[in-house]
Amino acid sequence: MKPETPVVLPLRGPAMHERRQQIIQAALDHFRHYGYAKTSVADLAKTIGVSSAYIYKFFESKQAIGEAVCSHSLGQIDDALRTIARREQSAAERLRDIFTSLMRKSLALFFEERKLHDIAAVAAANHWSSANNHRAALFGIIKQVIAEGREAGEFECQTPIDEVCMAIASVMTPFSHPLMLEEKTPEQLEERVVVITNLVLRSLAR
Template sequence: MSHSLGGQRGPAEHERRDQIISAARDHFRHYGYSKTTVADLAKAIGLSTAYIYKFFDSKKAIGEAVCGHCLGDIAQAVRSVAEEPKPASERLRRVFIELARQGAALCSANPKMHDIVAAALMEKWQSCKSHEVTLMSIVRRIVQDGREAGEFERKTPLDETCRAILLALEPINNPILLAQRLEAIEEDAATVAGLVLRSLAP
């Protein structure tokens, strides 16, 4: 393993790791997760498989990292609409729409990556659990802001409200359900958002 100057081993390794993830992203995108081997990735980057195994335990660990990046991009887009300086109800509505858009875009532009995310969800990969935690924190922030501003009711326990919203988000957020009604997904997102907002009325 090549060590950088000034003991910068961490950053150099970090770069290598990113390079592997990036190659994996390309390969998975074109050939799918199941048809890509660690040897394919090693060949693409010009490394040995043994070298790749220094960074990742298994192909699944690489898949996890790629899936995590992909969900991270979606979460970032959702977070940016969630944080706009607008009323909480508007921010919540936009979270629903943005999730639908991001999911539909992934599904259309990158169906093989979408399949990985769907498989990851079925097998309860850590990246999917983390994504749910992120979504929950985004929703919770908006609900709290809405309660403080008097926009939302405060009788229902906060945890219950947030859990219910996450469940209501599932037909939009779940890649398997989303893929089944891709043409209607934005309209569905608006419909569910409407119901959720009515449920939050003080």
């Protein structure tokens, strides 16, 4: 009698999470060296010793892997900004540091991790969820600082807070958008971030 084919149960819990993270790490390494466009799912599968079909158990497409890698890179920026937002400083000082940190960390991705920066550019141009989530995270961080600044009596309270946050997020765009960063030198960006932050803080004052 022909033996029955064993049933392979899908991965669950920590094992599934560990394998998913292994795929993301392999993608991160490949994208760093070869770029998003020149990396295939087959390349990643070969790197970690599995089939392409196995990769697709975790990610439905190469774009989904790219999104995960992009979320990893942008998430590190978000975490750094959240740390600033939680500091025991005035809201004005925190907002100034958020502007500067956002610009410098975005530039670091551009100059030090150029191929990962290119993925972020693709994400922004194609409205990937990773880019949208990054914008939403930034909006939330700004709103937290503005709300606390109002409670402390630092900032005016007449303008609807969402309107204020939307305006601030918009003027931050040249310091974080992957494509717009290419239009200025780091020196020009450093100069402009100071000028724009000063203008924003003056407009927020009571």
